[in-house]
Amino acid sequence: MTTLHLIRESSSQKDFSTYISLVSTNDSIVLLDDGCYNANSHWLTKLNFKNLYVIERHASARAIPLGDNAKSITSDTLVDLICQHNNSITWN
Amino acid sequence: MTNTIAILNTRAPFSHTNAKEALDVALITGTYEIPTSLYFSGDGVWQLINNQKPSELAVKDFLKTFAALEFYDIEEIYVDKPSLEQRGLAANFHIDNVTVLDELSFANSLKQHSIILSF
Amino acid sequence: MKNIALLVTTPPNSHLTKTAYQFALDVLASEHHLIGVFFYQQGVINGGKYISFPSDEVNVQHLWQELNKDHQLSLHLCSTAAEKFGLFPAELVNPETELAEGFSLSGLGELAALINKADKLVQL
Numbered sequence: 163m164t165t166l167h168l169i170r171e172s173s174s175q176k177d178f179s180t181y182i183s184l185v186s187t188n189d190s191i192v193l194l195d196d197g198c199y200n201a202n203s204h205w206l207t208k209l210n211f212k213n214l215y216v217i218e219r220h221a222s223a224r225a226i227p228l229g230d231n232a233k234s235i236t237s238d239t240l241v242d243l244i245c246q247h248n249n250s251i252t253w254n
Numbered sequence: 255m256t257n258t259i260a261i262l263n264t265r266a267p268f269s270h271t272n273a274k275e276a277l278d279v280a281l282i283t284g285t286y287e288i289p290t291s292l293y294f295s296g297d298g299v300w301q302l303i304n305n306q307k308p309s310e311l312a313v314k315d316f317l318k319t320f321a322a323l324e325f326y327d328i329e330e331i332y333v334d335k336p337s338l339e340q341r342g343l344a345a346n347f348h349i350d351n352v353t354v355l356d357e358l359s360f361a362n363s364l365k366q367h368s369i370i371l372s373f
Numbered sequence: 374m375k376n377i378a379l380l381v382t383t384p385p386n387s388h389l390t391k392t393a394y395q396f397a398l399d400v401l402a403s404e405h406h407l408i409g410v411f412f413y414q415q416g417v418i419n420g421g422k423y424i425s426f427p428s429d430e431v432n433v434q435h436l437w438q439e440l441n442k443d444h445q446l447s448l449h450l451c452s453t454a455a456e457k458f459g460l461f462p463a464e465l466v467n468p469e470t471e472l473a474e475g476f477s478l479s480g481l482g483e484l485a486a487l488i489n490k491a492d493k494l495v496q497l
Contacts, residue, residue, distance in 0.1 A: 165365050168497070170389060180264050180296030180337065181372075184361045195392055220392075237392075238399040244493050245375050245405065249365065252496040254264070254372040254382075257488055275414055278453070278481060286485035369494045371380070 164212075165189045166247040169197035173205060181253045185211050190247070192240060193217070197253075198226050207231065215243065258289040260367035263298035267317060268308065273301050274316045276373035281319070284326030292323070293364050295334035302333065302347040320349045334360045375405045378491040380484070381416040385424055385433050390416075393497035394436050401444050408491060409447040410437070411484045412476075413454060420450040420476030421460050434473055441475035449479035449487075 167181070167189060175196065182205065185191070190213040193201055198221040200206050206214070216226075218234040228234060235243075244250055261280050267273040283290045294302055301317065308315045323331070333354045338345060345354050355363060364370065377400050383389040400407040412419055419434055426432040440446040455478060456463055461471035469478055488494055 163365055165370075168495075170392070170497075177296060180298070180334070183295075183334075183336070183357050184364065186361065186365075195389055237395050238403065240396060241377070241399045241403045241405060244377070244495055249368055249370050250493075250495060251262070251365075251370050252372055254496070257491070257494075259488060271414070275454075279413075279484065282481040282485050283488060286482065286489065288485060288488055369488060369491075371494070371496055 163188070163249075164247045166243055166250040167191045167211075168250055168252045169193050169200060170195040170253065172196050172199035173203060176253070178205070178253060181251065182209065184251060185209050188212055190215060190243065192235075192243060193232075194220050194240070196224075198224055201226050201228055201232055215239070256289070257368045258291070258366075259283050259369045259371065260291050260293055260364050262293045262295065262364060262370060262372040263301055264296040264372060266297040266300040267306070268311060268313055272373040273298075276371070277316065277319060279371065279373075280323070280328055281326055284323070284328045287327070290326075290328050291330035291332065291363075291367065292328065293332045293334070293360070295337045295360065299333055299337045299341065299343065302331075302349065302352060303343060304346045304348045306348070317348060323349070324351070332360060332363055375492040376408045376490055377405050378408050378487040378494045379410045380494060380496045381410060381412050381419065382414040382496070384415040384418040385421075385426075389497070390419065390433050391431065394433055394440075396495065396497055397440055397446070401440065401446070407444070407446060409449060409483075409487050411449045411451070411479070411487055413451045413484070415458070417450045417454040417460060418458055420448065420455070420472050421458075422471055422473045424473075438473065438475040448476045449483045450476050451484070452478045452480055
């Protein structure tokens with residue numbers, strides 16, 4: 163089972179603690195909207211998961227530099243990722 | 255393949271409308287015989303704590319509706335243990351049939367479902 | 374090919390709603406099938422007849438309406454939420470006349486129907 167985690171806000175806007183414990187090694191994370199602000203956050207780099215995807219336009223619009231750990235994607239890739247994973251959790 | 259739905263509740267019951275709106279979704283998916291399970295973590299655990307008095311806030315007591323869940327065949331109700339512990343709460347709930355799971359079991363159980371909605 | 378349903382909970386003035394719209398557009402352009410959009414919570418405001426956008430801003434309601442027109446995409450507004458947010462007077466016999474064109478009123482049962490049909494339900 164693999165889960166795709168969709169993060170749309172920065173961790174200071176929302177308490178993520180309840181969602182963080184749901185991330186496991188085969189899961190992947192997508193940063194979109196204000197979620198992109200987490201791209202270089204310590205809490206995120208400490209987690210074990212498979213891939214970190216960032217919607218490139220959402221990050222560049224916010225002047226967020228992306229490190230080697232992040233894979234830049236276009237928005238349509240999100241559709242593929244949704245289909246490739248068993249389920250998705252929006253960090254609401 | 256039939257979908258099963260997990261509804262993840264992460265917010266306390268009163269100041270946000272999420273708790274009530276999540277419950278409304280559960281009652282409908284239950285009515286439509288979609289296997290529905292409820293998960294509570296973070297401040298969401300407050301939704302199940304016993305002895306709340308919404309009437310003192312002039313809030314309609316929608317928590318009473320939880321007692322009807324079994325009539326909708328919603329019998330899988332899970333609570334994240336660390337969320338209780340972090341809040342100094344005992345497993346003292348206003349409904350029966352609640353299962354408290356450790357962090358890993360909670361995550362594994364939740365992620366079995368094909369559809370997960372968070373509120 | 375997968376059947377995908379979309380749950381939108383953010384109002385039209387939120388930038389997040391444009392991301393949900395973009396996802397809908399991307400599904401429609403893909404090999405997959407977008408079987409419907411269900412607007413819940415503040416999302417129902419997207420279908421309000423009297424909302425207005427500054428002329429120099431993107432009108433996301435028009436964008437949804439285009440998807441409805443060009444792709445026959447169903448835009449379901451949760452009726453209870455729509456009533457709560459004042460989209461139409463509660464006593465109105467034909468409340469659909471008070472919605473923006475292209476949107477329809479549905480009970481949460483419609484969300485359940487989408488869940489029954491969908492391979493994936495995405496909450497944006």
